[in-house]
Amino acid sequence: MSDLLEPPGREETQPVPTYYDRPLLKAPAWEWSVVTYLFLGGLMGGLGLIQLLADSSVESERRLKRSARISAFILAAANPAILTSHLGRPERFLHMLRIVKIKSPMSLGVWGLVLYSGAAGANVVRELAVSGVLPRWLRFLAPGFLAPLQAFLGAFIAGYTGVLLSATANPLWSSGKRHIPAAFVCSGLTSACALSTLLSTLEGNHRVTRRLERLEMVAGASELAILAHFEKHAGRYGTPLFTGARGERFRRYTIRIGIIAPMALNLLGSILPLPKPVDAVRGTVASVLTLVGGYILRESMIEAGKASARNPHAAFVQPQ
Amino acid sequence: MATGFFTDTSLCIGCKACEVACKQWNELPSDGFTFTGDSYDNTSELSGTTWRHVAFVEQMSADDAGLHDRWLMSSDVCKHCTNAGCLEACPTGAIIRNEFDSVFIQPDVCNGCGYCVVSCPFGVVDLIEKFDPQGTRYNLASLVEGRREEHQTALQGNGGVAGKCTLCYDRQKLGFVPACAKACPTESIQFGDVDLLRERARKRVETLTARGMNAQLYGADDVGGGVGPLNAFFLLTDRPEAYNLPAQPVLPSTRQPAAYSAAALAALGLAIAGWMIFRHE
Numbered sequence: 001m002s003d004l005l006e007p008p009g010r011e012e013t014q015p016v017p018t019y020y021d022r023p024l025l026k027a028p029a030w031e032w033s034v035v036t037y038l039f040l041g042g043l044m045g046g047l048g049l050i051q052l053l054a055d056s057s058v059e060s061e062r063r064l065k066r067s068a069r070i071s072a073f074i075l076a077a078a079n080p081a082i083l084t085s086h087l088g089r090p091e092r093f094l095h096m097l098r099i100v101k102i103k104s105p106m107s108l109g110v111w112g113l114v115l116y117s118g119a120a121g122a123n124v125v126r127e128l129a130v131s132g133v134l135p136r137w138l139r140f141l142a143p144g145f146l147a148p149l150q151a152f153l154g155a156f157i158a159g160y161t162g163v164l165l166s167a168t169a170n171p172l173w174s175s176g177k178r179h180i181p182a183a184f185v186c187s188g189l190t191s192a193c194a195l196s197t198l199l200s201t202l203e204g205n206h207r208v209t210r211r212l213e214r215l216e217m218v219a220g221a222s223e224l225a226i227l228a229h230f231e232k233h234a235g236r237y238g239t240p241l242f243t244g245a246r247g248e249r250f251r252r253y254t255i256r257i258g259i260i261a262p263m264a265l266n267l268l269g270s271i272l273p274l275p276k277p278v279d280a281v282r283g284t285v286a287s288v289l290t291l292v293g294g295y296i297l298r299e300s301m302i303e304a305g306k307a308s309a310r311n312p313h314a315a316f317v318q319p320q
Numbered sequence: 321m322a323t324g325f326f327t328d329t330s331l332c333i334g335c336k337a338c339e340v341a342c343k344q345w346n347e348l349p350s351d352g353f354t355f356t357g358d359s360y361d362n363t364s365e366l367s368g369t370t371w372r373h374v375a376f377v378e379q380m381s382a383d384d385a386g387l388h389d390r391w392l393m394s395s396d397v398c399k400h401c402t403n404a405g406c407l408e409a410c411p412t413g414a415i416i417r418n419e420f421d422s423v424f425i426q427p428d429v430c431n432g433c434g435y436c437v438v439s440c441p442f443g444v445v446d447l448i449e450k451f452d453p454q455g456t457r458y459n460l461a462s463l464v465e466g467r468r469e470e471h472q473t474a475l476q477g478n479g480g481v482a483g484k485c486t487l488c489y490d491r492q493k494l495g496f497v498p499a500c501a502k503a504c505p506t507e508s509i510q511f512g513d514v515d516l517l518r519e520r521a522r523k524r525v526e527t528l529t530a531r532g533m534n535a536q537l538y539g540a541d542d543v544g545g546g547v548g549p550l551n552a553f554f555l556l557t558d559r560p561e562a563y564n565l566p567a568q569p570v571l572p573s574t575r576q577p578a579a580y581s582a583a584a585l586a587a588l589g590l591a592i593a594g595w596m597i598f599r600h601e
Contacts, residue, residue, distance in 0.1 A: 019375060019564035020358040022365060025443035029434050049591060053598040061598075088432015088447055088480030095412040095431045103573050106435045107411035155591070159583025166579045167572050168438040169405060177575040181583035189590050211597050218593045222586065309438075316561050318441060318545065318570040 018312045025169055027309035030302055033086040038298040039191070040079045041109075041161040042184055044116070046192025047072035048154020050212070051123065052147050060207035066127045067199040068192075072150070073124040076117040083110075105167055109160040112153055119150040158188035165301060172308035173301070175237035175319040179230035180301065186223035190216050191294040194262070194287035201280050201287075209283055213266040216290065220259045227255065237314055240307035241300060250300040258293010262286040322421035323492065324551030325501065326517040327395055328524060329563070330535060331508035334360060334393035338372040341503035345488065346371065368448035368483035372397050372500050377562050394554065394563050395500070395509060398423065398444045398485035399539060401571075402548030406484075408573045409439035414482075421514070421551060422487035430481040437482065441547060441569035445484040487552070514551050521555055533557060538565060545570035 028034075047068045054065035084093040097114070101107035126142035128134040162181030165173040173180060193216035197209050231242045241250060265286035269279055308314055342348070348369040356362050359376035366373045377392035404423045407415045414429035415436060425436075425445070436445050488498035496502070501511035510517060518540045528535035538560055539550030547569050560567050 017559070017562045019377065019562065020356075020361075022358070022564060023443065024564050024566060026437045026440065026446050028438045029447055029449075049587075049594055053594045055598065055600060058600065086433075088434070088449075088482075089430070092412070092429075092431035095414070095429055096433075098429075099411075099413040101408075101411060101413070103408045103576070104411050104435070105576065106409065106433060110411060151591070155584075155587035159580065159587060162583055163576060163579040164435075167576045168409075168435075169441040169443075169570070169572050170438055173438075174570070174572065174575055177579045178582035181579045182586035185583050185586040186590065189594075214597050215590075215594050218597070219590055222589070226586075305438075309443075312561075312564060315441075315443070316566050317568045318566060320545075320570060320575075 016313065016316060022312065023310045024312045024315040025171075025309040027306040028170070028302065030086065032299075033082050035295070035299045035302055037079060037082045037086070038161040038164075038184070038302075039295045040075050040082065041113075042158045042188025042294065042298075043191045043195060044072050044075040044079065044120075045154040045156070045158025045161075045185070046189040047075070047196070048116070048120075048151045048157075049189060050192055050196050052151035053215075054208070060205055063203060063205045064196060064200055064208045064212075066131070067203065067205075068196055069120065069123045069127050069150075071195060071199060072154070073117075073120040076113070076120045080113060080117070083113075105160055105164045109157065109164060112156045112160060116150065116153040116157055119146050119153060122146050123150055155185065158185045161188075161298075165305065169315075169318065170305045170309055171237045171311070171314035171319060172234070172240055173305050175234040176230050177319070179226050179233065183223050183226045183230065183297070186219045186226065187294045187297050189219040190223065190259070190262075190290050193219065194290035194294075197283050198287045201283055206276065206280070210270065213269060213283065213286070217263050217266050220263045220290070224255070224259050224263075237308070237319060240311070241304035246300060246304055246307070250296070250304075253296040254293045254300060257289055258296060259290075262290045262293075265289075322514045322551060323487065323512060324400060324421075324514040324517060324553070325397060325487070325498075326510040326512075326521050326540075326553060326555070327397065328508050328510065328521070328555045329392065329394035330524075330528060330533070330555060330557055331506045332374070332393040332395055333506055333508075334374055334376055334391075335505060336363075336374050337503040337505060338395050338500035338509055339363060339370070339374060341499040342372045342485075343370075345491070345499035346486070348483075366396060366398070366444050366446070366484070368446040371483075371485040375563055377558070379558075379562075392558060392562065394556070395504075396563070396565075397500070397552050398487075399442055399553070400485075400487060400551035401442075402550070403546055403571050405439040405441055405547075405572045406436035406445050406482075408571075409435045411435060418489055420487065420489070420492050422489060422492075424486055424489050425482055425484060427481050427483075432480040432482065434482070439572045441545070441566060441571065445482050448479055448481055448483045485552075518553070521553065524555060528555075528557075543569055546574040547571045 051068040054061040056062045084090045096110045122142040129138040159181050162184035166177040166180045193212045197212045200208050359378050361376045363373050373396045375394045379390040381388050400423050414426045418424045497511050501509045521540050525535045538556050539553030
């Protein structure tokens with residue numbers, strides 16, 4: 001309570017009055033569906049980059065490309081359904097496609113999702129046509145530029161899920177206007193690398209996992225640095241996320257279990273010549289931990305945002 | 321013509337006639353009976369179904385001259401911002417600026433995504449979770465023979481959408497004064513042309529200052545942070561925080577350039593890293 005009464009971000013000579021400690025702002029009514037939506041948005045965004053990076057002239061990477069494209073398309077088909085389920089009036093989902101609004105991240109994001117689904121769908125048709133499941137002539141549906149387009153839209157979707165939070169009046173979220181979008185992009189890519197590693201391990205396509213793990217380590221290290229800087233930068237606006245029971249949960253599941261542990265496991269895998277079955281278990285454990293950490297990152301951010309909205313002091317002087 | 325409210329809190333007597341008139345005219349359900357213990361305020365806040373909220377600020381202090389006490393009352397309402405966070409955030413175009421320059425939510429277009437709720441720097445707009453049939457018991461309109469069923473249907477139709485003050489769009493179209501301003505017995509709530517109201521408000525501040533009172537306007541001029549002036553502005557006799565108003569509100573969309581560029585920078589960096597890792601000699 002004493003913490004609640006301290007105004008964040010400015011020195012006061014006399015205590016700032018509150019109105020019976022009542023919240024000034026409204027907390028979001030967002031539950032698990034929005035958390036899942038943000039998580040899967042990052043995941044499908046990262047898969048967009050992986051399907052572009054994989055080189056189709058190398059057999060192992062051609063298989064990676066296919067699994068990334070198919071999983072991305074499944075997520076792109078599922079995510080609008082999850083987004084719709086959180087609406088107060090789900091039957092009015094299509095009202096979001098009445099207009100394009102540059103100033104509304106929610107509007108741009110929905111359009112990004114629609115376009116991404118289109119590109120991902122066409123690229124899956126190409127994969128199925130190349131592998132002979134569909135007639136080969138259907139390849140014309142996916143001209144070459146759709147691969148970089150899917151990567152670009154993927155980056156947009158992963159980033160927009162962060163902009164969606166940081167471009168609100170919520171004190172915690174808006175104090176991380178640069179950190180949250182950047183961290184969500186990094187987390188989206190680590191999750192996508194983890195999912196691709198899992199799928200490749202299942203397929204027995206072990207040759208690509210080393211590269212995926214290396215990329216995951218780079219993205220994980222960046223995410224770690226961004227979140228550490230966010231904690232310093234946010235100051236008192238950051239208390240709902242970084243202190244107390246929620247802070248402990250965030251540090252344990254997102255930072256230690258979700259980023260540091262998989263990084264350590266991946267590092268271990270790249271320096272120690274482990275026997276193949278052991279290495280597959282190591283890679284699988286690392287991937288599962290990364291995915292769990294990515295989900296809890298979004299969950300912590302939403303829940304901490306609710307707590308932030310309840311603190312009137314944080315809302316009196318709002319972050320620029 | 322831009323119309324709006326000038327809420328002169330120095331005249332408010334805390335009768336809550338504005339709250340009642342608003343509920344009745346707009347057929348808004350009751351929010352239930354809660355006893356907060358916060359002075360005479362059992363309404364607590366503006367919500368999807370509460371569009372006027374009277375705050376009761378009790379202040380007591382003691383010094384050598386004795387005990388000083390003050391009881392401030394203020395009727396809060398949607399600010400109808402020049403640059404409205406809710407309007408910019410709305411992905412369906414349900415929130416519009418109407419011909420009276422008010423920010424209006426079209427209830428038949430809104431799909432209840434809730435993004436306006438987190439985008440209002442004043443914490444005004446909220447989702448109407450669902451219709452509460454109990455709420456109609458105290459609504460005069462619903463007691464009129466034959467109105468009950470129709471009334472319930474109307475509100476049920478509005479469940480799951482965002483709600484806030486419409487500045488009585490329907491009454492304004494008929495040439496009526498909004499219900500709260502009409503019901504206010506002390507002219508604490510004044511309705512009219514915003515420019516004229518601002519002029520009147522400045523004169524009122526001069527008068528009160530001359531009498532030795534601490535009076536300041538909130539929102540008659542630009543409140544900063546990109547929000548601009550408010551079409552519903554206030555005369556306050558204490559700092560804004562005492563009334564649960566932000567001293568420095570910020571328009572959320574002003575953060576978008578920084579947010580998008582940070583995301584783009586991260587994506588570009590990772591794409592380059594990925595290209596280097598996946599490159600074949």
